[in-house]
Structures are given as C-alpha cells and as structure tokens.
Amino acid sequence: QQQVRQSSQSLTVWEGETAILNCSYENSAFDYFPWYQQFPGEGPALLIAIRSVSDKKEDGRFTIFFNKREKNLSLHIKDSQPGDSATYFCAAYASSSFSKLVFGQGTSLSVVP
Amino acid sequence: EAAVTQSPRSKVAVTGGKVTLSCHQTNNHDYMYWYRQDTGHGLRLIHYSYVADSTEKGDIPDGYKASRPSQENFSLILELASLSQTAVYFCASSDQYSGNTLYFGEGSRLIVV
Numbered sequence: 001q002q003q004v005r006q007s008s009q010s011l012t013v014w015e016g017e018t019a020i021l022n023c024s025y026e027n028s029a030f031d032y033f034p035w036y037q038q039f040p041g042e043g044p045a046l047l048i049a050i051r052s053v054s055d056k057k058e059d060g061r062f063t064i065f066f067n068k069r070e071k072n073l074s075l076h077i078k079d080s081q082p083g084d085s086a087t088y089f090c091a092a093y094a095s096s097s098f099s100k101l102v103f104g105q106g107t108s109l110s111v112v113p
Numbered sequence: 114e115a116a117v118t119q120s121p122r123s124k125v126a127v128t129g130g131k132v133t134l135s136c137h138q139t140n141n142h143d144y145m146y147w148y149r150q151d152t153g154h155g156l157r158l159i160h161y162s163y164v165a166d167s168t169e170k171g172d173i174p175d176g177y178k179a180s181r182p183s184q185e186n187f188s189l190i191l192e193l194a195s196l197s198q199t200a201v202y203f204c205a206s207s208d209q210y211s212g213n214t215l216y217f218g219e220g221s222r223l224i225v226v
Contacts, residue, residue, distance in 0.1 A: 009153065032213050043117070043203050043217030044156070089155060093213040100146075100171070101213060105155040 003027055004092050006104035014112050019077040021107045023090030026071065030092035033066065034101070035075050038087045047088070048075070080111045116140045117218035119204050125224045132191040134221045136204030145187040146171070146215065147179060148203045156203065162187055194225045 007022040023033075034049035050057040050064040050073070057064045066073040077084055090104040117138045126132045138145065146161040158171030160179035168179040176198060178190040191198055201222050205215040 006155075034213065036215075041219070043205070043219050044215075045217065046214055049214075095213065100158055100161065101215060103148075103156040105153055 003102045004090055004104040006090050006107050008107050009105065010108040010110070012110045012112060013080050015080060015082060017080055019080045019084070019109055019111070021075040021077075021088050021090070021109065022072065023074065023104055024070075024072040025092050025102075027092070027094065027102075028071070029094040029096055030102075031095055032093040033064070033073055034091050034093070035062075035064065036089040036091060036103075038089065038106075040086075044087075044089055077109075080109075082111045082113050085109055085111045117204055117206055117216055119202075119218040119221045121221060122219065123222045125226060126191075126194045128195060128225055130194050132194050132198075132223065132225075134189040134191075134202055134204075134223070136187045136189075136218060137185055138187075138204075138206040138216075139185065140206050140208070140216055141184070142206035142208045142216070143184065144207045145181065146205045146207075147177075147187070147189045148205065148217075149173065150201045150203060150220070159189065159202075191223075194223075196225050199223060199225045 004025045013019045031052040035047045036044035037047040038044040048059045048062045061078045063076045087106045087108045089106045091101045120135050147159045148156040162168045162181040180188045201220045204218045
C-alpha cells in the first residue's frame, strides 16, 4: 500500500521549460509535505516544503502547489537547468503524533540542454 | 563537512554472510533512521531509533537488525545476507523538534552475490 504516490518514475524536459512533478497521498492526517532532491551518488536533501494550511510555497525557481481537497500536490521547477537533473522525492508527515516521513517512489528528472 | 557519515560506502557480500553498515552523526540529533532505496520503491524505512540503546521497527524490518550504542552511532546488521538485500542503504538523523526534516548520509551500496 503506497501512502504517497508520485505519478511519474521519470520526466524529461528541455532547458528553460517548467518541469512539473506530481504527487498524491491517502492519509488525511498528513499535514507537512517536503520535497527532497537527490543527485547521483549522494543522499537526499530537503529542497522545499509546504504545510497543509497553505496552497502554495515558493522558493526561487521552485514552487509547490497544494490541493488539500484532492489530496495532491505538485512541484514546479521554472526555467529548468541541466543542474536540476536529479531524483525528486515527495514525502508526507503527520505532526499530530510523532510519525515518520513517508516517501513516494521518486521521479527522476532529466533536463536536456 | 558531512554531518552524517556512513561506512562502508560500498560492499560486496556473499549470500549467507553477515554484513554490518555503520552510521555516525555529529548533528547532536536524537533520532536516527535506516532507509533502503530501490528503483521504483523510493525510500523505505527499515529501523529507527529515538534514543541510545533503543531501536524500533520500520516498515520493512524483516532480515535486518539495528543497534544504537550511543547517540552518535547507529548500525544496521544483516545476519544472513540474501540476494534480495542488494540495494543502496541510507542513514539519516533528525532532531526531536523537527522530526520531519531528515539529514541523510551519502549512502552505502551493498551487492550480495
């Protein structure tokens, strides 16, 4: 049973395009949604995160759009660069009780020059 | 300066042999985790620990043991390695105030032959 699901295992975009990575979840108790970025040969690192009280979180070229009613969210990477090529993990957390982060399967993004 | 370090970074083990993966953190975090990464499955939690001398089972604990002898150190033990345990293993830490932000090590690639 996959509590957090990412719709694409891989995505390829051209340099300068907006990459859109989609994620959905099942547990209504989840209220914190971080995205982790992982480069080859490295561990994942926190990129950007949103709380369920917000519907949008922006940090430079990275924006999370969150839809609580539909239980889905997306990460938009504007003006994609080859250096953004990495695997992106959507994750979810329920702060009502100590819980553990639940990760999606990951989306491997390739940005072609 | 890496705050979560794993050793070995790479290992080839024989089926039925014992494998120990070690993790050391200098973040002064209470919580530590072991994840397994496989293509198509994302990051799956094996064991975690809130405090020294105590460990908890994660989502896929079968075939793995964990040991937390001190706040800084957390080991993952495969008593009888199997082919299905070939994967990349990540250790992570978090503090009690932001248990939803994980700091990962660089990973240990294990190949069981």
